[in-house]
Amino acid sequence: MIKHIPVLVDAVMNTIGNIKDARVLDATFGAGGYTRRFLESGANVTAFDRDPNVVADADIIKKEFDNKFDFIPKTFSHMADLTEKFDAIVFDLGISSMQIDNPERGFSFRADAPLDMRMSFDGPTVCDMFDKWTIADITKILRDFGDIKPAGAIANAIKQFKPRTTFELKDLIHNPRDIAPVFQALRIAVNDEMGELVRALDAVPNLLQMGGRCICVTFHSVEDRIVKNTFRKWTSIEGDPRILVNTSAPFKLLPAKVPTQKEIQQNPRARSAHMRGVVKSC
Numbered sequence: 001m002i003k004h005i006p007v008l009v010d011a012v013m014n015t016i017g018n019i020k021d022a023r024v025l026d027a028t029f030g031a032g033g034y035t036r037r038f039l040e041s042g043a044n045v046t047a048f049d050r051d052p053n054v055v056a057d058a059d060i061i062k063k064e065f066d067n068k069f070d071f072i073p074k075t076f077s078h079m080a081d082l083t084e085k086f087d088a089i090v091f092d093l094g095i096s097s098m099q100i101d102n103p104e105r106g107f108s109f110r111a112d113a114p115l116d117m118r119m120s121f122d123g124p125t126v127c128d129m130f131d132k133w134t135i136a137d138i139t140k141i142l143r144d145f146g147d148i149k150p151a152g153a154i155a156n157a158i159k160q161f162k163p164r165t166t167f168e169l170k171d172l173i174h175n176p177r178d179i180a181p182v183f184q185a186l187r188i189a190v191n192d193e194m195g196e197l198v199r200a201l202d203a204v205p206n207l208l209q210m211g212g213r214c215i216c217v218t219f220h221s222v223e224d225r226i227v228k229n230t231f232r233k234w235t236s237i238e239g240d241p242r243i244l245v246n247t248s249a250p251f252k253l254l255p256a257k258v259p260t261q262k263e264i265q266q267n268p269r270a271r272s273a274h275m276r277g278v279v280k281s282c
């Protein structure tokens, strides 16, 4: 299986600045590509990942970097429970190559497998949710997270034929261009990816030191909108600007970045990536 190639990692490293001896929270460990760069730059890293399959990679890094690295095998919204402060908090959202390329996980429509799609291996699978979601629920998921025009027709077909495998689901989608967005939308829903992101971002301002940075790499327009709107809120002065004199916003925006053509050529999975960042300024 191909190891995950970290996306926009140089852009993240340039935006994060000097992190020697800093405390960095990597919200999405994956294959440890970002974590390794942070550790090699002299930082202390705490990393989250909800996928039990990454624990072996985390153990390898732990052996190498010992007490400079901590791994927390939980969803990143659990960062709200942490009490220490960080100099940087980084999210590299979505799924990894190991997840999408493992046919048994049910993320990919290119291999036949049970419709699972859970990143954490716990809770209901997509297949289980097809029994619970109504036609209206599925239509909304496909519209909101996939922008699928025939969302209602596909939702009806799902409830009627109850697909149990990736190929059975694929066969219900008439337009080949809708297949990838349908799979992505169902994955986002079953893992509550947007809820996780909103809850974690809520915790970030309290977890950051003064001068600390939050950097998010997104791969989906809804995800990117959540980050953009959250950062906009943090970087604007709250309240009535006519009354608030000499008040500055608690965060400042850092330049947003997208992958270069060269990075996209080397790693096509980078093509939809956007990086946004903010720095805590008061």
Ligand SMILES: C[S@@+](CC[C@H](N)C(=O)[O-])C[C@H]1O[C@@H](n2cnc3c(N)ncnc32)[C@H](O)[C@@H]1O
Pocket: 004, 005, 006, 007, 027, 028, 029, 030, 031, 032, 033, 034, 035, 048, 049, 050, 051, 054, 074, 075, 076, 077, 092, 093, 094, 095, 096, 119, 193, 196, 197
């Ligand atoms: C794109 S990969 C990260 C790749 C990593 N930056 C690297 O360089 O190897 C995303 C990872 O985030 C994890 N993930 C996604 N949502 C999560 C959540 N809510 N809580 C914890 N981990 C999550 C996935 O399991 C996956 O391993």
